[in-house]
Amino acid sequence: MVYISRQEHFNAAHKLYNPSWSEERNREVFGPCANANWHGHNYDLIVTVKGKPEPETGFVIDLKQLSTVIRTHIVDQVDHKNLNLDVPFMEGQLASTENLVMAFWKILQPEIERISSARLHSIKLYETPRNFVEYFGEE
Numbered sequence: 471m472v473y474i475s476r477q478e479h480f481n482a483a484h485k486l487y488n489p490s491w492s493e494e495r496n497r498e499v500f501g502p503c504a505n506a507n508w509h510g511h512n513y514d515l516i517v518t519v520k521g522k523p524e525p526e527t528g529f530v531i532d533l534k535q536l537s538t539v540i541r542t543h544i545v546d547q548v549d550h551k552n553l554n555l556d557v558p559f560m561e562g563q564l565a566s567t568e569n570l571v572m573a574f575w576k577i578l579q580p581e582i583e584r585i586s587s588a589r590l591h592s593i594k595l596y597e598t599p600r601n602f603v604e605y606f607g608e609e
């Protein structure tokens with residue numbers, strides 16, 4: 471089994487805010503991340519798939535095709551957007567890094583299976599160079 475990864479990048483605005491809480495509670499829990507006028511991040515997204523290299527190509531998956539899938543279904547939907555307001559698949563969810571990777575998994579898994587016999591292994595999302603989340607599809 472070989473694990474192969476593609477990294478993509480996007481910029482997006484958000485705030486961490488629970489609408490069922492008071493302003494004070496949001497400020498207490500989320501601090502400056504609850505700022506009413508939003509803040510932005512330069513996100514780095516790393517998608518890893520696993521499989522056996524195909525004898526005819528030596529590829530587990532064509533990285534160009536993997537990049538196209540990630541860009542079309544994720545990056546184009548979130549880049550230069552407000553994650554709380556502009557992204558239908560995040561509607562009603564807190565725009566945390568954890569919730570983003572889980573939403574990305576639901577979208578990418580079937581798309582990767584459609585183009586390849588490789589399987590999605592993990593999604594890693596850097597919100598800042600020091601804050602990142604990795605998800606393996608477990609419920």
Ligand SMILES: Nc1nc2c(c(=O)[nH]1)N=C([C@H](O)[C@H](O)COP(=O)(O)OP(=O)(O)OP(=O)(O)O)CN2
Nearest residue numbers: 486500503511565566567568569597598599600601
């Ligand atoms: N469990 C989570 N905790 C936090 C998340 C998150 O998505 N999940 N998000 C945030 C903020 O949005 C953001 O990541 C915090 O930014 P910041 O404090 O500026 O982090 P930096 O790494 O840039 O700065 P340091 O100085 O290293 O703290 C908060 N928590």
